[in-house]
Amino acid sequence: MQDLDNFLSQLKEDASNWTPVSFRTTSKSELEALPLSRYAESTRYRSAQYRCFNFHKPISRIFKAIPRIKRGSELPETERTRPTINSTAPVTDEQIFLLFACCVPVMGARRSIICDLQRGAFQLIPNGLAEILKQYRGKTLAAIKDAYKHQYDAQIERYFEFLIELELGFWCDDIDAFSEIDFSWDEPERITNALIDVDERSEHDFGVILRDLDDLGCKALQVRFYSGGRILQLRELLTAAKGTCLRSIELVAPFHSEDTDQDYIRMYLDFPRISRLIIHSAPDDRELKTERSHVPLIYRRMIIDSSSCCGEVHPSYFVTQISTFSEAQTFNTCLNHKISIDRCGEIKNCPSLPYSCGNIRDTSLHSALAQSDFKQLWAINKDQIEICKDCEFRYICVDCRAYLSRPEDRFSKPAKCTYDPYSAQWR
């Protein structure tokens, strides 16, 4: 049984244990300053979110807990961040520790995580702790100590103290009333998310496409302009989306010196469906907060000129959310219920995949979707994928089936993932 504090300090000593190279180079001093015991990894990734862009999967913002209006009666900061939940040691050995049902342990080959699906974070833990949490759920502290023949009593107590401190669980008196969450996935939409690629030769009729997407129930859309994408064109697209059931639209477009910050901000205000706007090929890297403060305008120097920009696997793309976690139990976290149109109008599951189910010129999205091979990758979940099935991040990671480590094997690991779950190292 690994000692917890030992585990945490090892993480801290060797950054390759818990963070990919790209992060280490961008903010080394910041990394070193981080306390590891408190959600360090996840907070780190979340604040770094906008260094990279998740091209795989636009996610609609349905239940996201963002206050739309500032409330008049906010408490002062000090009161809000005070440590909560009875963070005391257990009173007796007869007590039962329970994780909150939204905090789910997932075991990997070498270490484990607890996915906090409610607060959108994860915590790295040693496998020994995950074993206790999974195998001895609902058992008293005494029973657990017994099961380990009293060799690790101190470690076990320290484990629970740590989980209480992080508010991942509680000492429970009425264990029968608290069940685990049923992670079945159930969405009414035939398509939940869509990706459309555009360049100067594209002849997409957005009116028709958006009408079809609306009919399929699509909630989230990402449109990537490799060229073009002037503000007028973006506005035309957004206007066509009015009245549809789309909840969020992410736009990726190249920089044009004629289109100013003000133009973009005005567009944000006119179209509340915009969830993110990324301007690539820009002269500098910068972010601009808009009046809708959760929607930043992002400028990046990087050039995005083809669908090969996609397929990255990276902690900043991890989605620690109940809907994704549920979907990952049965389906592919990227391709399930996704439809896309590539720059030439080919209708595919993903623009980077080689096969097409027809061209938008003469095929409707509905008939492409009805073809037998359209959904062939939808049900490949992480438990079936080599290496990924042993990875602790498997239910929060957005998969890729287009760029594979062994292209001839559709069950091989994503080519652009640099994590090795057996050594627990990011390369």
Place this chain on the structure above:
Amino acid sequence: MGLSPLRLNGSDLDSQGNFSIVLKTGEAEIDIEEFKVNLHQIQVVWFRRWSERQPFQGINMLSENSPESHDVSQRAAEHLSSELRRISSFLFSELKHAIWLSHPSTASPDKLRTLKLAASVGLSTPHTLVTTSRKRLLQFAHHHPLITKAIGDVDFFQIGFTAHLMYTQELSADLLDALPEKFFPSLFQEKLEKRYELRIFYLAGNCYTSAIFSQSDPKTSIDFRKYNHKKPNRVVPYKLEADMEDKIRHLMDLLELETGSLDLIKTIDGRLVFLEVNPIGQFGMVSSPCNYHLEHRVAEFLAEKINNARPR
């Protein structure tokens, strides 16, 4: 399910909206932006809340300096609000033929009556006092620490960018001292020491229950609606005992409600105390953290209603 839904917002039918109502012989049609709705084709209505905003403060019919200016503009605003209410009530009456879940006129049980009925079916309820007298209140406060909350519905005003909500408030000693001998009729209840709260979405005999750990956060310990967005309260699935579910079904039958959201408190000493039922409570906050898929359950329920109503 093969049904075609239409969403109507209260704001679609007020001065913010873009709509027309056309009366033909014996039929009414509403055009809302591009939609045309023939009200007689609507079979079932799921009703959540209907906004009747009052964005009319700016109406000024007299010159700024006139002493009556304020009164006149206030009266005008009242009149315009009542005009809007007429439009809504026309819409509701035109939809009388439909099956409602739930109709606004029937779905507003009185809080005090609900408490009385809850006690009658064997649910534990908090000691409650409505009074205008400081003296009575002090006698009551002698036995328990108190909270106060609205006797009826919780209201909501938005002024500028700030929302003003009515929350449940603890009655501190200072507050008690500051009260005059006689005050506006107010509701007081014993303050219960919470272990956690239960929020139950009830639909046609089924209880979908969640436990909310609001107690541990000082921000939410009196009223969890003062959400802590940075660190949301833990909300997890919860299984009620069968006997408790029976009592709740009995209460909802007495209230003639097919659906509603119930609030209960699990006290430190292990009692489960009923607080109130909100007939048009939102269920997203129960459904989403517990993965109950209540949207699906509600849609199924409505579809079944339509099927049952169809002539065979």
